[in-house]
Amino acid sequence: MPNANLYAALRANFPADLDQIAVETDSGAIYRWRDLDQGAARYANLLASLALPAGSRVAVQVEKSVEAMLFYLGVLRAGYVYLPLNNAYQAAEMGYFIDNARPALVVCAPSAEAWVKPLAESAGAQCVLTLSAQGEGTLVDQARARPDTHQVAEVAASDLAAILYTSGTTGRSKGAMLSHGNLLANAATLKDYWDWQPSDVLIHALPIFHIHGLFVAIHGALIAGARMLWLDKFDPQAVIDRLPRATVMMGVPTMYVRLLANAALNEDACRNMRLFISGSAPMLVETARAFQQRTGHTILERYGMSETGMLTSNPYHEGPAARRIGTVGKPLPGLALRIAPPGGGTCPVGEVGGIEVRGPSVFSGYWQMPEKTAEEFTADGWFKTGDMGRVDDEGYVTIVGRSKDLIITGGFNVYPTEVEDFINNLPGVAESAVIGVPHPDFGEGVVAVVVPKPGAQLAGETMIAALKATIASFKVPKAVFVVDDLPRNVMGKVQKNVLRERYAGVLG
DSSP: OOOOOOOHHHHHHHHHHSSEEEEEEEEEEEEEEEHHHHHHHHHHHHHHHOOOOOTTTTEOOOOOOHHHHHHHHHHHEEEEEEOOTTTTOOOOHHHHHHHHHHHHEEEOOOOGGHHHHHHHHHHTEEEEOOOTSSSOOOHHHHHHOOOSSSOOOOOOOOOOOEEEEEOOOOSSOOEEEEEHHHHHHHHHHHHHHHOOTTOOOOEEEEEEEIIHHHHHIHHHHHHHOOOEEOOSSOOOHHHHHGGGOOOOEEOOOHHHHHHHTTTTTTTTTTTTEEEEEOOOSSOHHHHHHHHHHHSSOOOEEEETTTTTEEEEEOTTTTOGGGGTTTTTOOEEETOOOEEEEEEESSOOTOEEEEEEESTSSOOOOETTTTHHHHHHHHHTTOEEEEEEEETTTTOEEEEESSSSEEEEETEEEHHHHEEEHHTTSTTEEEEEEEEEEEEEEEEEEEEEEEEEEEEOOHHHHHHHHHHHHSSSSGGGGGGEEOOOOOBBTTTTOHHHHHHHHHHHTTTT
């Protein structure tokens, strides 16, 4: 059996001349393909020296840097399981992830080591190392002296490559288990579908702790042997400055809104671009139209999930006219998608139902949650995405909503139950309901509706300040409304649909 290690597949597509430039950073640093290969080798050798048990999870919560990408490649190369975590997560959130995943190694920012180390040690981690945004720390120090050659670990296609914690509405994050085969299948499909070429130049301005920036973008460039223009953070002017040297950009709708707000975005700036891609959140039709008019480019929208990789995409080869604004395109080659009514089966063309999928990129299940895994798959093996949509007679998929109350704000997932739990523990709070409402910049914004305890006086600004010190900033409500009671149905369940209608216009 050939080695199914994802790194081996990516490495096979590096250019023959490893001295070509692979990555240019916003600080002017240059990484050649040889640097990527040797850097991954040093990290893989470091991991081998730690003698971690087979199948060990490696949890990583660091700022974006090329060094962090090299470490990811090293984890793949060594055959361990990569566990990226949003660097906005704070102690209460990190405690859950570390306890659930039980990583053998945790890598964090130097500034977070004091509070991450006790969490890691209590969960049985063998080691905690650090990596800063500048590419410095004990991780780099220990890897620097390691050999720059390494025999790629032998793995099967079904062996785990990564665990991505994904949000839901149950109050518990779930670790989606993705294999080397899952990730390679998606990368190879997108390489052909989006016509990646070695001559491409990708503007990489996304975070690398979730599927969009880590897998879709990085894998796309590496499997094509294409160069990356690397931005540690998204900055509209920095992106526009690089557009004339680039051919591909991936972003979330918020990024495109902010680009449109900059007068320097025009057709001339985009003269060498061949493809703009958007995902991770719904894009407003007015945003897509405005971008089209300003630049002459039709943004290609696609649809995917942490559990599945990319599922659908608007066409590339058929040209911009085939891209239907407001849809997420057609199912990717090799991916089966159906629209199912509540009782099972398949909806007629044009009718709304639950989106279900199966294919080689679909995950095997949730880490240590066999019951939840069983719930999310049908008896005949289809994964229930939780999204509602319809398919037209030409195969284009339109997503109309979510069957759960998941909020997607600026491309980040927020599940209300978790935020509600933190709010309900604030002094004077009797109960709360957290909803997502339209936001002109982020797609959706988080809003909390709170009922005080008898006699308590609550101030929204005070609650927001308390939450900012407790949870990730993207989860903090942008507005808090104090009310006497929450609307409920006859069964006593809070009617969040009523709240969403009531507060639909509060964020502009």
